[in-house]
Amino acid sequence: MNSTKQNNGPIFIVGAPRSGTTLLQYMLRAHPRISLPTGESHFIIPLYRNAERYGDLSRLENVRAVLDIMYRKSANFLDTDLHGMKFDAAIVAEELHREGRCTMPSIISGLFEKNARGEGKVRWGDKTPYYVLHMVKLKEWFPDAQFIHLIRDGRDVALSLFGRRHDFQVYNTYLAAKYWQIYVELGRAQGLQLKADAYMEIHYEDILANPEEAMRRICVFLREDFSPALLSYEKSSETGKTPLLMQPVQSDNKEKWRKEMTPAQIAVFESAVGSTLSECGYVLETDALPISLPLRAAYRLHNAVLSKWNNLFGPF
Numbered sequence: 438m439n440s441t442k443q444n445n446g447p448i449f450i451v452g453a454p455r456s457g458t459t460l461l462q463y464m465l466r467a468h469p470r471i472s473l474p475t476g477e478s479h480f481i482i483p484l485y486r487n488a489e490r491y492g493d494l495s496r497l498e499n500v501r502a503v504l505d506i507m508y509r510k511s512a513n514f515l516d517t518d519l520h521g522m523k524f525d526a527a528i529v530a531e532e533l534h535r536e537g538r539c540t541m542p543s544i545i546s547g548l549f550e551k552n553a554r555g556e557g558k559v560r561w562g563d564k565t566p567y568y569v570l571h572m573v574k575l576k577e578w579f580p581d582a583q584f585i586h587l588i589r590d591g592r593d594v595a596l597s598l599f600g601r602r603h604d605f606q607v608y609n610t611y612l613a614a615k616y617w618q619i620y621v622e623l624g625r626a627q628g629l630q631l632k633a634d635a636y637m638e639i640h641y642e643d644i645l646a647n648p649e650e651a652m653r654r655i656c657v658f659l660r661e662d663f664s665p666a667l668l669s670y671e672k673s674s675e676t677g678k679t680p681l682l683m684q685p686v687q688s689d690n691k692e693k694w695r696k697e698m699t700p701a702q703i704a705v706f707e708s709a710v711g712s713t714l715s716e717c718g719y720v721l722e723t724d725a726l727p728i729s730l731p732l733r734a735a736y737r738l739h740n741a742v743l744s745k746w747n748n749l750f751g752p753f
Contacts, residue, residue: 458566
């Protein structure tokens, strides 16, 4: 590939939680040019919303204040998921200040670029799923950024959400459906505001069915040479990430909802968000009849009560 056509801008992997973004993160970070921390940053959008609070960023103490708030927000990410550097707020602040990084985007880029250099890479990325709701904001700060929006069958997402229901506070099928729909629809709407060379949608099922073809498509979008390393990515030894990351790509990790959802759950899910499933290319199994307003209210009340209980008394 002609190097003049390569883009060294940041790469953001986004999508609804439990959509396979971590798998794509581990595959893409195996590319010889691309650095992706193994966790989720979560601090970029809060910094975007509160940028003025930190004053003149040409002052060292204000750069340090930015790094301190990053650490308070995402200590585990900065301590364990940056594999090219050791995060020390005082040292990093001095280095960024010396480099003349005096805007919030340049400070954030400086941190990720330092980590990338430590890994011997030239391009940085980040996998934080909820940034799918804020791609236009991120594009303002990082004009050469590219976004990969990973979409997964919402019915399988629902099953995965139920497996971590206390983390996501999703306790019934209707709320799981609406949770998935919000991320997918708002993400696609954001994508329409970006140019084709900045935004790509790909289905998780496509990666499972043919990893090489899917990763070649992603490389074309990113204007990167395809590397076989993408298919032999380093598996995670951290079971907390997701058990599937300890194995090769599992081609059958789809349509689990057919066996693990009851017919009633399938009907509720498809009735709630059938149009979104269809727009994303997923086939409906039911007639997807509308859910009455009282029943929708009951589902929301049920979820609110269990969520409140969890917040007050812990998992039940």
